[in-house]
Amino acid sequence: MRVTNNMMVNNLLRNLYKNYTKMDKSQQMLASQKRFLRPSDDPIGVTRSLRLTTEILNMQQYKRNAEDTDSWLQSSEQAVKNMISVMQRIRELTVQGSSETYSEEDRRKIANEIRELKEQLISIGNTTYAGSYLFSGFKTDKALLTKDGTYDLGGGMLSGGEIIEVNIGISDRIGMNILGQRIFGSMATTTYDEYVLKGVSEFKGVTFDGSNNAIQIQYGSIADVITMDNGSTYTSVDSLRFIEDLNDKIATSSLAGLVRAELENGIIVFKGAREIKINSAGTTMDTKDIMGIEVDRNAVLSKVAVSDLDDIDREISHGSTLYMLKASGTFSGAAKDDEFIIYYGDNTYTITMDKDYTFDDDKEFIYDFNKKLADIPGLAGHMALAIKDGMLAITADKSFKLEGTLNTNFEKLGFKDGIGESGLKSTKVEYAIEGGKLDLFNNPITIASGAQIHINYGGKSYSIDLTDKTYDDTPGNTFNDLINDIQNGINNMPELKGYVTVTGEDGRIRFNADSAFELVYGVTGNFASVTPDIDDTNDRLDISLGNGSPITIKIPHGNYANINDFTQALQSAIDADLSLRGKVNVANDGTNITFYSPLSISLSPADGSGILTSPSQSINEPMDSIGFNTSKSSVYIGDRVESGSSTQLLGVLDQLIKDLEENNSEGIERALSRLDAQIDNINSIRAEIGVKTNRVELTLNRIEDDNVNLRGLLSKNEDIDMAETLMNLQMQQNVYNAALSVGAKIITLSLVDFIR
DSSP states (O other), X not given: OOOOHHHHHHHHHHXXXXXXXXXXXXXXXXXXXXXXXXXXXXHHHHHHHHHHHHHHHHHHHHHHHHHHHHHHHHHHHHHHHHHHHHHHHHHHHHHHHTSTTSOHHHHXXXXXXXXXXXXXXXXHHTOEETTEETTSTTOTTSOSBOTTSSBOGGGOEEETTOOOEEEEETTXXXXXXXXXXXXXXXXXXXXXXXXXXXXXXXXXXXXXXXXXXXXXXXXXXXEEEXXXXXXXXXXXTOHHHHHHHHHHHHHTSTTTTTEEEEEETTEEEEEESSOEEEESTTXXXXXXXXXXXXXXXXXXEEEEEEEOGGXXXXXXXXXXXXXXXXXXXXXXXXXXXXXXXXXXXTEEEEEEOSSOBOTTOHHHHHHHHHHHHHTSTTTTTTEEEEEETTEEEEEESSOEEEOOSTTOGGGGGTOOTTOSTTOOOOEEEOEEEEXXXXXXXXXXXXXXXXXXXXXXXXXXXXXXXXXXXXXXXXTTSSHHHHHHHHHHHHHTSTTTTTTXXXXXXXXXXXXXXXXXXXXXXXXEOOBSOSSOEEOTTSOEEEEEETTOOOEEEEOOOEEOOSHHHHHHHHHHHHHTSTTTTTTOEEEEOSSOEEEEESSOEEEEEOTTOOSBSSOEEOOOHHHHHTTOOSOEEOEEOOSEEETTOOOHHHHHHXXXXXXXHTTOHHHHHHHHHHHHHHHHHHHHHHHHHHHHHHHHHHHHHHHHHHHHHHHHHHHHHHBOOHHHHHHHHHXXXXXXXXXXXXXXXXXXXOHHHHHO
16 A cells, blocks of 8 residues: 555644544533533433433422422411410400409400400401412412401302412422411301491481481482471480481381391491482481481492301301202292292291382392391301392202292292202202303304203213304393303203202303213214114224324124114223223213213224214314313312301300300300310411421422432533543643654655755
């Protein structure tokens, strides 16, 4: 082989470049302190580093979660600790008040201090952490309690399942919040709306001389002038007599049975089921000076809470499930002496109305009906009448039944369907699914002909027909109409009627049931025959779930005499495939066979099979349009409290205050055992928070140790050995310099140099 000078020079330069590259890499390693600069340097090492880096990032997130949880728990523990301090002070005052040496005046002073401590407890119940209410479950933007001590929750509901769970480790979750009803308890409560027009000062007295005795009261669209007798004189201590005379005058006017006056702590109050005000026109009485009520001032809408006081002596309750019976028709009025018979628990109760009601008097009827419920010891706090989704509905905390005779008075309230000898079903709501918020005015919903929604309930699947119409918030096409139409579709299923209900709030549709259920996709198969002879020519079809590949199922050969046998054979064939078992249910309506699945589902003919005449695919447009963008499973509600319901803890204090003010020694004595039960409950909750706090702190320590270990492994995997790298660089420099020296001699060799 002939070696030229040019070849030697090229080899020299190539080797010099290799040596220089190695030296450059060593210098970069020294500068970056890393063993590899690109994946190709060490693919295995890079893979290990990525895995370790991911673990470190996860640990950092777990640490942040744990630190936030720890802060939340510490805030909760401090709040509970403060509650215990307040309760212990209340107990000390109660012990003092139980002493026979204390006078009535002393006990009233104690009652006033306990009233202030009650307000402090309400404030603690509304404690926030970083702007979030600690004890309001998922509704962290809503206060737990009103200033009166009933549950607030922004008008909503707090269920026993609203536990905020946080990941603080791999497969390690912790519920960081304590639900308010566990601290304050729950009392059976009937709530109803009431308009209150209240004075700002006590009654001062008045003498009527004909120029100052007229007062015009506006109630809804009704207004009437009430005229007090000329020459009547009332001093400041005659407020009760004035109230009696005023109510007598109202009873002879068009406002009879609609407005009443009451006295609360010396202050005059007007109450009713609709808006109330005193009009300036037609009023000659100086109502501001006499009663502390300015003319033309609107009444305030408030929620009246009537509780079962026996609950304060029962075991602390965390709420209850709700039984609801919703009317299917509209309110048509009621007559005086109409009787409404209710079977509740082991007893029968009869509600008798005192006056006539037209179809426009629905608010008055609800108001009066609930007041009568509140006056019955067995029903007070346990049952209420209200408007749900535009229809009357009766709710209770136990299963109940209405009078089952035909032509019952309940038909006047819209409770028509199903009334017979057995009475109506009631729904025990324990599970629910809620959809997204709808805006029918700006985004109308059109339900196409033949549209259905599909539901799995009680181990079976059902297709519910929807009404073919457009809901655009016009009369007859409102949000409530949409809910009622869906409910009517459900009621057409005997197995679902009374057990699955549809309600709505704030533009969101909500499905409710007494057991776990799910909204699913459904597709009806286009079968050549639903009672066929199955052989090699028609024994297969393909099923696809979601974006998955088609799965072929094979039906056993034979003759199927009816659609039920064929449906059962289909289900058995589906269940034989492990990838489909439990994910696809099949049902028939006597004519068609429908496939149901939590995932979108497609059917298509298998190669060589003629059992399906054409492909078909599930369409979820109806569900999407009403706010349910994906298939959803029900969420367990559990024990729950409604806005406006009373708390057991504050109920104990209210009764104690009342007993102190009435100088009831026996009641004060009983309060001690009630207070002890409440203090024990709060102490147990504090202990639970302490256990969680200890767990989080141990987790934080473990995370810190794991973080140190992971970073150590990452350092060993990535970081260079400084001494070794410096030695390699020095060796590479020596090699490079030697190569340059030798190369200089090789490059200078030429013919001219040889001749010289």
